[in-house]
Amino acid sequence: MPERPEVAPLPTLLRLMAALRDPMRGCAWDVAQTFSSVAPYTLEEAYEVVDAVARGDMADMREELGDLLLQVVFHARMAEEAGAFGFDDVARTIADKLIRRHPHVFDASGALLPEGGAGPSSIAVEAQWAAIKAAERRAKGAPEGAGIDPLGGVALALPALTRAEKISQRAASYGFDWPDAAEVIGKVREETDEVAQALGQGDPGAVAEEIGDLLFSVANLARHAGVDPEAALRAGTAKFERRFRAMAARLEEAGRPLPDCDLPAMEAAWNVVKRNERGG
Structure with a gap:
């Protein structure tokens, strides 16, 4: 039986999506x-890629990247049907953006510069990238007579902690920032006190507002410390899950199922689990 000729994977994927x-x-x-009905799946698939990366599971990462690519193909197909743009336009747009934002690597045509190599430092490249993005936002413009939104372009659909970090980073690019992490810690303490005050007043709206301020300050602290707040929270949640399960298992082995335990018993088992994790 003759073998089927090798078919390029991307054109095959585009053809399958058109058929579907x-x-x-x-x-x-x-x-x-529709775009709106598919969008939640797009977000979900992006998170599943991040999860596979965090677990270091290359086989799962390959599969999840395929699922995410399908989302791009799906949206592009719907846009093509609407006469707006197609997949090639999406690919061309990001290629042009990469060339435009890497003037230290490519010339205007996209050819690799003869000097190539490392080029500017990572810090300089990051500053250059931010400046180019700012210029792009200005080039997109605003209605005549309206100013450019200094915080525009940060997607509303981002996870709240990530968006808080990006908004604060944008503000910092204008010089509106704390000088160092120590100053941010002071702000975190101030916001914590305000949460306590709101709790004492028994005002649910004020409590929610102050907790929001506290979380925003924590996101700023993470930025100053060079920590991804989303990744830090995921790691903290994973640690809690691990310790809680170990606590429950320890109590179960002692003949005390978790639903039958009081708080002091759980805290005692929790502390044992923490000591064991720390080798103490």
């Missing part, structure tokens, strides 16, 4: 989708 969206012969579910 065919109103007469495609899949009813795929045909019924």
